[in-house]
Amino acid sequence: MRAFAIALLLCGAAVAALAAYPLSNEQYETMFYEWTATNNKTYESQTEMLHRFLVWKSNLDYISSQNEKNLTYTLAMNAFGDLTNEEFVERYNGYNFVRRDHYRKLNTKKFHTTAIPDSWDWTAQGKLVDIKDQGQCGSCWAFSATAAIESAYAIENSVDPISLSEQQLVDCSTSFGNQGCNGGLMDQAFEYVEQTAQCTEADYPYTGTDGTCNTGCTGTIQITGFTDVTPNDENQLAAAVYQQPVSVAVEADGADWQFYSGGIISDACGTNLDHGVVAVGYGTDAGTAYWKVRNSWGASWGEAGYVRLARGTNECGIAMDPSYPTGAKKVA
Numbered sequence: 001m002r003a004f005a006i007a008l009l010l011c012g013a014a015v016a017a018l019a020a021y022p023l024s025n026e027q028y029e030t031m032f033y034e035w036t037a038t039n040n041k042t043y044e045s046q047t048e049m050l051h052r053f054l055v056w057k058s059n060l061d062y063i064s065s066q067n068e069k070n071l072t073y074t075l076a077m078n079a080f081g082d083l084t085n086e087e088f089v090e091r092y093n094g095y096n097f098v099r100r101d102h103y104r105k106l107n108t109k110k111f112h113t114t115a116i117p118d119s120w121d122w123t124a125q126g127k128l129v130d131i132k133d134q135g136q137c138g139s140c141w142a143f144s145a146t147a148a149i150e151s152a153y154a155i156e157n158s159v160d161p162i163s164l165s166e167q168q169l170v171d172c173s174t175s176f177g178n179q180g181c182n183g184g185l186m187d188q189a190f191e192y193v194e195q196t197a198q199c200t201e202a203d204y205p206y207t208g209t210d211g212t213c214n215t216g217c218t219g220t221i222q223i224t225g226f227t228d229v230t231p232n233d234e235n236q237l238a239a240a241v242y243q244q245p246v247s248v249a250v251e252a253d254g255a256d257w258q259f260y261s262g263g264i265i266s267d268a269c270g271t272n273l274d275h276g277v278v279a280v281g282y283g284t285d286a287g288t289a290y291w292k293v294r295n296s297w298g299a300s301w302g303e304a305g306y307v308r309l310a311r312g313t314n315e316c317g318i319a320m321d322p323s324y325p326t327g328a329k330k331v332a
Helices: 002-009 012-018 027-038 046-069 085-091 101-106 138-158 167-171 187-194 232-244
Strands: 074-075 226-231 246-250 262-263 273-285 288-293 307-310 324-325
Touching: 002 307, 027 046, 027 187, 046 074, 085 187, 138 167, 138 246, 138 273, 138 324, 167 187, 187 226, 232 246, 232 273, 273 307
Parallel strands: 262 307
Antiparallel strands: 074 262, 226 324, 246 273, 246 324, 273 288, 288 307
16 A cells, blocks of 8 residues: 555646545545455556556546536446446447337337326336346346346246346357347347247356357246337337336446436436346436336446436437337246
8 A cells, every 4th residue: 555655646746637626635545445445446556556546536526526516316436436437338338239120110019108107116016136237248238138038927927037047148149149248139139038948047147258158058938029119209118118127228328327326317318329228117206207227237336226217308218229028938
């Protein structure tokens, strides 16, 4: 620690230039060491530690400056604090958007929207497994598709959900166009599970790296198909979510996503879809309509692993590419 403190003094001008609010270098350093201990962070060299400290400090200053704006949501330092936003996006996002307009028109169900309730939350219905963590692998698409299948099975069969294997999709669905930790699509994952039953998480555990397909696990849940929701129609999306959790894609490449801690994100992202998640509910909070969205960055991120997005404005592109699995059942 002494060597690190000396290094900080030597680059004091650079550190001071990054400060956005009045904390001393010693305060920043103490807070950083506490953060590394809490998050089990180790670094290969003093140079790497100093670099990560400066990144972390810049992120902390950004969080403070955003929270001072009294937005509809708040940010907080978390386990991603020593990553630049570019590094974070490269490691944790992985939705590879492909235009499928003609197919979607043939595969879209029209919902009646007059009878749905004003609010709904599948997390209160016991039809979702615990929040999972994709780690540093661009497998968000696999987690989105798996969560949708887990819930579809539980809802369609009036049973508790079964935790299924994302790693199987990462390793085995490449022939359907997915690229493992380099990204994929939920619909292409659904196509795989139409043909090959998905194994349980216990039988095919997650490693967070690309691996060789294990064909020896016993397939447990299979689907008969999947259905797309009318794009850019949030009333249709609400009706679909009331039926079951829906896989959706969002733009989640900003620092406000990286450090989101609570509230309703609004006017904070565009529509360049890069991350697969699951819409699990909707409602209104203090007059602001929102979507409740399940993420795959662990339960310590956001609102216990969930995020709320403003509803009615296509926030982050949530209504652009939704779909859900159908006919989920146990393999006999």
